[in-house]
Amino acid sequence: MASFPTTRTTTPKQKPADDALAFGRVLTDHMFLMDYTDGEGWHSPRILPHGPLSLDPATTVLHYGQAIFDGLKAFRGADGQIRLFRADRHAQRFNRSAKLMCMPELPVDVIRQSFDALVGLDADWVPRKPGTSLYLRPTIIATDVMLGVHPSHSYLYFLILSPVGSYYREGVKPVRILATDSHVRAVKGGTGEAKTAANYAQSLAGQRDAEAAGYTQVLYLDGVHRKYLDEVGTMNIMVKIGDEVITPPLAGTILDGVTRASALELMRDWGLKVTERPITIDEVMQAGRDGSLQEMWGTGTAAVVSPVGTLGYQGEDVTINGGQTGALTQKLYDAITAIQYGRSNDPHGWTSVVPEVRG
Numbered sequence: 001m002a003s004f005p006t007t008r009t010t011t012p013k014q015k016p017a018d019d020a021l022a023f024g025r026v027l028t029d030h031m032f033l034m035d036y037t038d039g040e041g042w043h044s045p046r047i048l049p050h051g052p053l054s055l056d057p058a059t060t061v062l063h064y065g066q067a068i069f070d071g072l073k074a075f076r077g078a079d080g081q082i083r084l085f086r087a088d089r090h091a092q093r094f095n096r097s098a099k100l101m102c103m104p105e106l107p108v109d110v111i112r113q114s115f116d117a118l119v120g121l122d123a124d125w126v127p128r129k130p131g132t133s134l135y136l137r138p139t140i141i142a143t144d145v146m147l148g149v150h151p152s153h154s155y156l157y158f159l160i161l162s163p164v165g166s167y168y169r170e171g172v173k174p175v176r177i178l179a180t181d182s183h184v185r186a187v188k189g190g191t192g193e194a195k196t197a198a199n200y201a202q203s204l205a206g207q208r209d210a211e212a213a214g215y216t217q218v219l220y221l222d223g224v225h226r227k228y229l230d231e232v233g234t235m236n237i238m239v240k241i242g243d244e245v246i247t248p249p250l251a252g253t254i255l256d257g258v259t260r261a262s263a264l265e266l267m268r269d270w271g272l273k274v275t276e277r278p279i280t281i282d283e284v285m286q287a288g289r290d291g292s293l294q295e296m297w298g299t300g301t302a303a304v305v306s307p308v309g310t311l312g313y314q315g316e317d318v319t320i321n322g323g324q325t326g327a328l329t330q331k332l333y334d335a336i337t338a339i340q341y342g343r344s345n346d347p348h349g350w351t352s353v354v355p356e357v358r359g
């Protein structure tokens with residue numbers, strides 16, 4: 001395994017109990033940093049104690065949001081081993097986001113080495129309770145100090161780690177989702193398929209309104225017609241109508257979710273009818289009214305597979321599967337988490353074991 005210059009913390013933090021973990025509130029002892037400068041490329045990889053960055057107030061990222069990130073998880077298996085889930089696919093998506101945001105790509109093997117080195121060093125932070133994991137947040141920010149609107153000539157890659165429990169307060173119980181036609185997440189030609197800070201910044205107002213109305217999350221519709229399902233912002237969306245599973249296609253406005261891809265692959269393995277096509281909110285609401293909307297769920301690294309119990313739109317709520325988790329949603333959750341925790345075999349080779357760093 002590659003080794004990097006490492007300064008270990010002299011003040012290790014108290015680790016929270018696995019039971020107390022929420023999402024992203026606790027950070028581990030170390031972080032991985034690497035710099036990019038035009039002409040020199042990526043250089044100076046290093047591991048330091050997790051701590052504040054020092055940035056000039058005129059740093060580009062603080063003004064124009066030239067920033068990308070990804071999110072993946074490491075799981076502690078019943079056998080004690082730590083496994084990353086689909087690390088290559090996350091690294092490739094990270095580079096697609098970089099390209100879309102005019103940022104330099106990082107070689108996939110360097111990204112992978114940073115994952116292994118940091119998770120291996122902070123291995124004791126990988127929680128053990130079922131349903132918990134260590135979330136990895138690789139990020140690149142633009143670090144030029146200038147106020148002109150241009151792609152930066154220098155960047156910082158950092159990787160930070162957070163032990164996490166469920167993303168939603170509800171845990172894996174069904175959530176209430178509000179489809180909105182007053183807030184738009186993305187349009188074709190924009191940044192919708194990049195994992196970039198701006199997409200999340202602009203989701204805050206819709207999220208605030210949905211929470212005020214008693215929902216957990218917002219289901220965005222396409223930005224042009226405001227009628228086709230896009231995504232939920234923190235997860236991709238899937239519906240089962242009759243015997244067909246339908247999910248919006250990757251057409252430039254939604255994120256190419258890794259859990260989305262995994263769920264589609266598993267369902268196709270199981271011989272289910274799975275269609276990636278545009279689907280309107282009217283079709284879904286009508287199916288909700290006539291009972292053919294059997295199940296609805298979101299997929300995401302943070303959210304895993306989250307059942308939707310209620311879908312609201314224009315003042316009307318439809319209850320899905322009596323507000324209970326559907327059989328297919330549960331089967332997907334069980335199958336994906338069994339692979340992640342090493343409880344079942346991994347026919348697609350999605351997991352990779354992280355060697356722990358001792359001493």
Ligand code: COI
Pocket residue numbers: 070071072200233234235300301302303
């Ligand atoms: C993820 O699922 O990894 C996400 O990035 C969603 C959200 C926490 C930003």
